[in-house]
Amino acid sequence: MSLELFDLKGKIALVTGSTHGLGMSMAMGLGKAGATLVVNGNSSQQKIDKAIKEYGREGIKAFGYKFNVTDEVQVIEAIDKIQKEVGPIDILVNNAGIIKRTPLEEMEVADFRQVIDIDLVSPFIVSKHVVKSMIVRKQGKIINICSMMSELGRDSVGAYAAAKGGLKMLTKNMATEWAKHNIQTNGIGPGYFATSQTAPIRAEGHPFNDFIINRTPAAKWGDPDELMGAAIFLASKASDFVNGHILYVDGGILATIGKPSNEN
Numbered sequence: 001m002s003l004e005l006f007d008l009k010g011k012i013a014l015v016t017g018s019t020h021g022l023g024m025s026m027a028m029g030l031g032k033a034g035a036t037l038v039v040n041g042n043s044s045q046q047k048i049d050k051a052i053k054e055y056g057r058e059g060i061k062a063f064g065y066k067f068n069v070t071d072e073v074q075v076i077e078a079i080d081k082i083q084k085e086v087g088p089i090d091i092l093v094n095n096a097g098i099i100k101r102t103p104l105e106e107m108e109v110a111d112f113r114q115v116i117d118i119d120l121v122s123p124f125i126v127s128k129h130v131v132k133s134m135i136v137r138k139q140g141k142i143i144n145i146c147s148m149m150s151e152l153g154r155d156s157v158g159a160y161a162a163a164k165g166g167l168k169m170l171t172k173n174m175a176t177e178w179a180k181h182n183i184q185t186n187g188i189g190p191g192y193f194a195t196s197q198t199a200p201i202r203a204e205g206h207p208f209n210d211f212i213i214n215r216t217p218a219a220k221w222g223d224p225d226e227l228m229g230a231a232i233f234l235a236s237k238a239s240d241f242v243n244g245h246i247l248y249v250d251g252g253i254l255a256t257i258g259k260p261s262n263e264n
């Protein structure tokens with residue numbers, strides 16, 4: 001009985017930005033739990049085709065769609081095509097995102113706008129158009145990928161923090177407006193994970209690398225696969241009465257004030 005709660009067989013999951021990194025790890029988790037995947041990226045068709053092969057090697061049925069999540073016309077066309085060619089979307093994971101590390105007083109407005117557009121406005125655009133058929137079918141799951149920066153500030157990532165803070169509240173408001181349609185909207189807040197996005201600050205000898213290992217009670221960087229469980233939980237029946245919640249998967253960073261670096 002209990003494991004059926006996490007079974008995603010027969011479900012269709014769209015994960016934006018799922019050709020690599022955390023998006024791919026979470027999508028792999030949903031696929032291994034039985035979901036059919038709709039893989040999205042916007043850089044190149046080759047990258048999408050390569051990802052589809054990787055999912056295929058894991059026995060996961062996956063279909064690739066290249067579209068720009070910040071372009072509403074492309075989003076409407078893609079969702080229409082997906083629902084005709086694959087089927088109605090049961091699970092939406094708004095994962096596509098970027099980061100720009102620049103002190104605020106030096107940041108160009110265009111760069112600030114681009115971070116907000118991809119990390120905050122695109123989850124709104126994609127959700128707005130996916131939720132329409134979820135409302136008709138009286139069921140659906142939406143998962144917004146937040147961050148430590150939904151709660152904490154950090155030098156040089158001001159635009160990202162503004163977007164991820166906003167995404168936390170957008171998640172709560174989506175839950176407020178759509179829960180009555182049996183649609184559960186929640187967020188996942190990854191801590192510091194070993195991905196290409198964190199590679200610049202995780203390099204051997206980089207002060208931030210040691211800082212994170214010291215600042216994280218689990219005393220390590222997260223392994224992207226350690227996000228699979230949270231994604232499966234928030235995409236499945238197991239979370240049918242969970243709404244507007246941000247599940248932080250961070251090795252304990254938000255639970256502690258941290259400790260001096262010379263203290264074991």
Ligand code: GCO
Binds near residue numbers: 099146154
């Ligand atoms: C940074 C990192 C973070 C992480 C993650 C933490 O520069 O601080 O890239 O943004 O990627 O979002 O939750």
